[in-house]
Amino acid sequence: MDKWQIIHIPNKPAVPPNQQPTVNVFASMVEPKLANTIIRRLNQVAPLENLRHVKRIQKKFLEGGKTQLSMILCLADENDNRTNRLPQDVQELVNSYQLSPFITKVCKNAALSKEEWEEQCKLWPTSYHPPTYNIDGITGFNEDDSQSIFSFMKSAVELAKSGDGSIVNAAVIVDPSIKQEIASACDQICCCSISTEKNSLESCSEQPEVLSSDLFSNGESNHTSLPPNDFPSETRKSYSGVSCLNPWQWAQENSHTTSCYWHPLRHAAMAAIQSSAARDRLLFPGMGHEGDKPNGVHNIQPTSIGTPAKRQKTDLANFENSEELDPSAGGFHPESARPYLCTGYDIYLVWEPCVMCAMALVHQRIRRIFYAFPNPNEGALGSVHRLQGEKSLNHHYAVFRVLLPKEILNKNEVVAARTSTTNTNATTVCQ
Numbered sequence: 001m002d003k004w005q006i007i008h009i010p011n012k013p014a015v016p017p018n019q020q021p022t023v024n025v026f027a028s029m030v031e032p033k034l035a036n037t038i039i040r041r042l043n044q045v046a047p048l049e050n051l052r053h054v055k056r057i058q059k060k061f062l063e064g065g066k067t068q069l070s071m072i073l074c075l076a077d078e079n080d081n082r083t084n085r086l087p088q089d090v091q092e093l094v095n096s097y098q099l100s101p102f103i104t105k106v107c108k109n110a111a112l113s114k115e116e117w118e119e120q121c122k123l124w125p126t127s128y129h130p131p132t133y134n135i136d137g138i139t140g141f142n143e144d145d146s147q148s149i150f151s152f153m154k155s156a157v158e159l160a161k162s163g164d165g166s167i168v169n170a171a172v173i174v175d176p177s178i179k180q181e182i183a184s185a186c187d188q189i190c191c192c193s194i195s196t197e198k199n200s201l202e203s204c205s206e207q208p209e210v211l212s213s214d215l216f217s218n219g220e221s222n223h224t225s226l227p228p229n230d231f232p233s234e235t236r237k238s239y240s241g242v243s244c245l246n247p248w249q250w251a252q253e254n255s256h257t258t259s260c261y262w263h264p265l266r267h268a269a270m271a272a273i274q275s276s277a278a279r280d281r282l283l284f285p286g287m288g289h290e291g292d293k294p295n296g297v298h299n300i301q302p303t304s305i306g307t308p309a310k311r312q313k314t315d316l317a318n319f320e321n322s323e324e325l326d327p328s329a330g331g332f333h334p335e336s337a338r339p340y341l342c343t344g345y346d347i348y349l350v351w352e353p354c355v356m357c358a359m360a361l362v363h364q365r366i367r368r369i370f371y372a373f374p375n376p377n378e379g380a381l382g383s384v385h386r387l388q389g390e391k392s393l394n395h396h397y398a399v400f401r402v403l404l405p406k407e408i409l410n411k412n413e414v415v416a417a418r419t420s421t422t423n424t425n426a427t428t429v430c431q
Contacts, residue, residue: 004150005403006370008138009382010113011389011396020120021108023051024076026086027058028099030069038071038097045089046074053110055125072124076103112389114139135368135398136176148179149348153370153402156348159184169242171272172348176367182345183279185271187243189263243267244354244375269349269357273364276342284338341365352379352401358387361397368398 030038039056048054051072058070074090086094086101094101106124111117117128130138141149152174159170168187175182243249244267342364349371353361358380361369374383381388381399388399 003405004146006137006141006146006149007401007403008114009386009388009399009401010115011386012112012116013386014113014115014119016119020116022105022123023108024078024103025051025054025106026073026076026090026101027070027104028073028094028101030071030097030099032067032069034097035069035071038093041093042071042073042090045093046087048072048075051075051106051108053126053128054106055127058125072106073099073101137368137400138398148176149370149400149402152181152346152348153372153404154408155181155184156350157372157404157408159186160350166241169244169268169349169351171268173272173276173342174346174348175344176346177344182342183272183275185268185275187241187268188266188271189243189249242351244269244351244357244378247354247356247378265356267354267357269347269353270360272347273342273360276345276364280338343367346370348402351375352381352383354378355380355385355387358385362387362393362395365395366397368400370400370402372402372404374401 035057042056048056054072056072060068060070062068073094074087077085093099104124107120107126111120111126111128114128114130117126120126136145152172156170156172159172160168170184170186172184173182174180247264247267342361344365344367346368347361347366347370349369351373352371352375353369354375355378358369369381369388371381376383378384380386382401387393388396
């Protein structure tokens, strides 16, 4: 595709009308001037208790500006297509207003997404009630928000391609209220370390195999190319270094090597969450333990003074407009302003997260998740599972997929080689 596009991933997959369960109902065309009178009577004698999502009236506009109304009278027997089996009270209405009943089908269940609702209305009009939680973007984004989303997704893509000829998953946590990056990280499940002192392991991003045959650059080597928006299954093996695509790779690799340290939990999203927590400990030291020392501080984006993150159970009224740090707190933000986990934050991922990462984002109270590429085998937010639609969870986020334009997918950036650092204590080598 030639431009950016944002697609909402609903809690449940949309089902076409020909695959949705339906029920038979009696209906009839009615004169518009009689519609209100008949509906009031039908609501008394034949209420649609189990079909409250179905609208009783179907309106069609005919040529010449005329309107044709059809009305649901009552439920019909699924095993009987005869129209002479109406309940007595309904039959009396039919006789009184000289109606002509017929049997039609309506969708049995309420729509779970806007797309599903649009499909249902092709059969018979129904009502659609969006999720009770109000999250910006489910009904669309304005131009400013769209550009902000594209910018942060581009940052995540560049971070995923920042290794030495490698592609890994990357995560960027953002506070949308101030459009500022909070923390970022890449996959960090593998580390090879040689130390001259006692055992010390330096965390570093896993380096997957170099793409020896790039399918997206006409045969020329391009180590930083990403797959197309719908990349074929045979090319997925080229991205075996992406932790969420291969969550069990660490077990296989760990059994074949003893020179590297494998940490199966340090997927990009998990590492970014840790960096966000480290940021909180750095900005609000009085709230943590005395021995806490933030890890991965180089991935932390310091917040602007007076612009804290949204959070739960904490009053920001006296802090949001503040331009000064609290002198009594030793030059740090006041303790009352500390964010509650990642409440209100967005996260941008290059690949759809696995179940482990998606559940971690539930616990962190993430508000919205954006990802660029699906995870066909382990995806938790659309490809295999839809964790965002699990009613038993105590928190739900909105999920969006960002389709990337061709110039981002095929961009052949020249990435400077990482300078190897050598000191007397340890030398770190990433596989």
